[in-house]
Amino acid sequence: MQQWKVLFRKELKESLRNYKWLWIPVVFVLLGITQPLTSYYFADIIEQFGALPEGAIVDIPPPTSAEVLAGTLGQFNQIGLLVLVLAFMGTVAAEKNDGTLIMVLAKPVAHFNYLTAKWVHVLVLAVSSFLLGYAAAVYYTILLIGSISFSQVVISALVYCLWLCFVMTLAVCLSALLNSSGLAAFATLATALILSIASIYAPDLVKGSPGMLTVYSEQYLYAGEPEDGFWLGVIVTAGLIFIMMSAAIYLFKNQEAAKNAG
């Protein structure tokens, strides 16, 4: 446990020094407040700058709070996720390539500690950034658009968090198993994209897929009650996170840390 804390503190310190703990939350908060603001001023913006004929009446029904928040989740799922995956694609792979990993593993370091310390740190940063951004979005939405029930907001956030954890776990695992940061990022984003596409075009076939969690979290905002398949998705995703992490630790341990230098 002592060793785990040392490794975790190293991750934390590193991300503080290279400003990850500043800029990633800021990006999420910016994304979070942009969506309600543009929704609110949408009609004005069209009126001022849109090429509408003189005298045309702009009659766009104001969006509901649920729609605005669902739109925010969509933003997080694109730019937010991209930023997170790219920021952490090298968490292990880069240490492998720059030679710092063998310095660490030459000490009596458990592979489990090394990998889970990184994993927990990545999840904490990702989830904190998301929650901050989402809180900002909720605040602006309530202020500008209208109120929404507390439980709807919290549960949709939790479900979305699980999806975020799933993607970031995949990113950490692939970073540990592959030698290239870029490949790890690409494989993670491709997987996330495929899962999302499947959940849009064949939702009935992939009820338990992690990709459905984004759908479930948005639907919860609208309906306020769990969709059919909601719990299945939650359980399957939590299970997959556990399995991916266990497999990655096992495979990482059996990997050769040192490369053949000749």
Add this chain to the structure above:
Amino acid sequence: MNELIASLQEVNWPLIAPLFLLSLILMITALVDCLKRGQTNGPKILWILVIVFINFFGPIVYFLFGRRNNE
């Protein structure tokens, strides 16, 4: 023109201010990091231009790709 000024006055500035403030924080952090760093991936001056002139995405791209990993 008057209409535009009038509508700008209608804008709720306390609501918009955080947007500018956070963008500014993002930009300044990236700029400070870039200037303090010994070497960047690619010419430093180019990164400074990217950070300053491309709102929001400029600093992000710098943070993601402008820095060497182990520094």
Add this chain to the structure above:
Amino acid sequence: MNLIETKGLAKQFNETAAVKDLNLSVREGACTALLGPNGAGKTTALNMLTGLMKPTQGTIHFHANYPGDRREYLGYLPQHPKFFGWMSGLEYVTFAAQLAGLEKEEAIARAKEMLDLVGLTDNRAKKTAGYSGGMKQRLGIAQALVHSPKMIMLDEPVSALDPIGRREILELMKELKKRTSILFSTHVLHDAEEVSDDIYIMKKGEVVAEGSLVSLQEKYRQPAIVIETERNLADWAQLIEDKAWLRHMKTEETKATLTVENIENARTELLNDASLQQLNIVKFEVMKTSLEDLFMQVMN
């Protein structure tokens, strides 16, 4: 007492055998050198000992007095040590100490002590990204030593350094011998001769000579006679080929190097050899071969 012993250790990379049948023993308290040209398998051997590589065959046995994960008792300095550039030297060595299980206060105290030992006290607050090659090497030694390992392994610790840096590290190694066992690799014979007690000479993954420095020097310090003549001595060489006192002979046109059993007999006999005299002797020198001659053979 042997701290670490390997039996039939081998490492295969696809088609190439990097290390073949390595039987290595490192005595506690001794400084052992793995000497050999690049590509001899020294780094691979060290990587297997640290556990960073898994042997294809063979066993590694660490002394039973030190049970559990052998990394607890080992310190390792790779050929090109790499650090987290955003950490200061002191932070890195403290981090290394804590990884090895030291409590924070103790880790900091030990780290300061080690940095003092390697002469980095003045630079300990500086980011390691700004360290020079020699400073990184010394920082690498400090982090290897910080948890008081029973043995430290240094991979080519001086090869990347300028003469002054080289001198400093060799002096430091002499100092370190008093605290811990050392196993280091090098491709320079003089470095090995200067600090080591035991030497393994490796070539193409195999050990070609091994023993204590003294015994190796003794063994390869054979009496030799160098003869140079005006005429080609190839025909004459065939005549003496079977002489009992001759161990080994190397000839090239007008020069012959003879390794002999008994220098007195050989000298008397050779100087009275009429057929040799007919070749017009230019030079007749009695000398001793050195470890260097053997090493040159290995290197070529």
